[in-house]
Amino acid sequence: MDRLGTLDIFVQAAEGGSFVAAARRLGISSSAVGKAVARLEQEMGVRLFHRSTRSMTLTEEGSYFLDTCRRILSELDVAQSELSRLRAAPRGLLRVSLPLVGMLLMPTISAFMRAYPEITMDLDFTDRLVDVIEEGFDAVIRTGEVRDTRLMNRKLGSFRHRIVASPGYIQAWGRPKVPLDLLDHRCLHHRYPSTGKLEPWPLAVEDGNSRLVLPVAVTASTLEPIIHLAEQGFGIACLPPFVIGPQLDDGRLVTLLDDHIVQTGTFRVLWPTGRFLSPKIRAFVDFMADNLVVDGAAAAPLKAVSAAKP
The missing domain is CATH 3.40.190.10 (Periplasmic binding protein-like II)
Structure with a gap:
């Protein structure tokens, strides 16, 4: 982020025509602008501005770099806006793998689809052991033991055979x-x-x-x-x-x-371990935990835990 900040300082200086104008726009001192541009020129190994006591203009390399910086900062703004939009409302494609008996979960999944109409469901019914990460699933619902340490899991409910x-x-x-x-x-x-x-x-x-x-x-x-x-x-x-x-x-x-x-069996929902949980996955996990009825009782929300087993 420090490097992106330096790029923004350069763009403001180029568009403002002086370090003073850039400093005014950014709310920092003109000497801080000058030092940032000097560090950037040293790192890049080129001179970005022709500077004199009366004027400051871009060099040929500076003009090229300005266009590149504008694209980088524009794409960053777009990405930040998109992430903010996604966090505000869960949406997009959600790929879920369920066991063949998962058809019996369809009333709960149907209720989830009504609650989140902007999420498109891609449901895969199979009893084989899918590779959640390699096959690109957002979440899987399974019974039995969980041994993949790359996955997080949350208990949905228990049942007696x-x-x-x-x-x-x-x-x-x-x-x-x-x-x-x-x-x-x-x-x-x-x-x-x-x-x-x-x-x-x-x-x-x-x-x-x-x-x-x-x-x-x-x-x-x-x-x-x-x-x-x-x-x-x-x-x-x-x-x-x-x-x-x-x-x-x-x-x-x-x-x-x-x-x-x-003994009892357990329904669990699993998803790839990550520092940030996307809104669509979080919405699905929370909804299933709150609404799935297993063996006559609604599943109680529980704290997610690692899927690693001894």
Whole structure:
């Protein structure tokens, strides 16, 4: 900024025709103007003014440099004005990546779009592990652990998985009373597309430490096939509650082993770490935290934290 200030002093001196005129415009002393121009000439290695006791005119190099300085200062004014405008009203393109189950977040996202009509949404639905920075996303919404240290995150809400089956399946196969009973049942598993691993079922077994190795009847990389197969009586599934709300409400699926579920899942919004958070991203993060309803409760606003994990 000191260098930009020196350029402004030079422009004022050139346009005013003297150091005295520049000093009057800038509210500084004429000797300060003269020293600034002298330093600039020394740094540039050229003489910018022809000076005499009666007049001061630009050299050929000075004329060229004046045009360049005017462009630089003009672009700075434009940039400052644009930044002020953006901070006053969130606007522009907002690229957001959501999991495939993110369609269930659309009522909240629709409300955000109504609240901020000058923000254009570009929504990408995928369960793959996107590279937020390399792929140019402004924000992503995900469940599970976050390990990218280049990202900040904010918790949107927590939820408890549900173990579910259709009434027809229960009639045919019986109702499991404790987690160990699942060893005699058909289990429908979600497979993480990013790693190929099966999503663990958050169940407490009798010793409190070991994890059940459950039978595998079906695996799928998205939840929709699992929901459909569970509805049709093909097995028992472990699913987040927000993807099976209608099925639970109308009785197509019923919950099992509710007292044995010990872990919770978390929805988080993540965005690239930066010293300054753009108005459109800040508006999106705050709105989702204030308005998203997860597992029957609105997400409480929390302080953003680094996404780094041990």
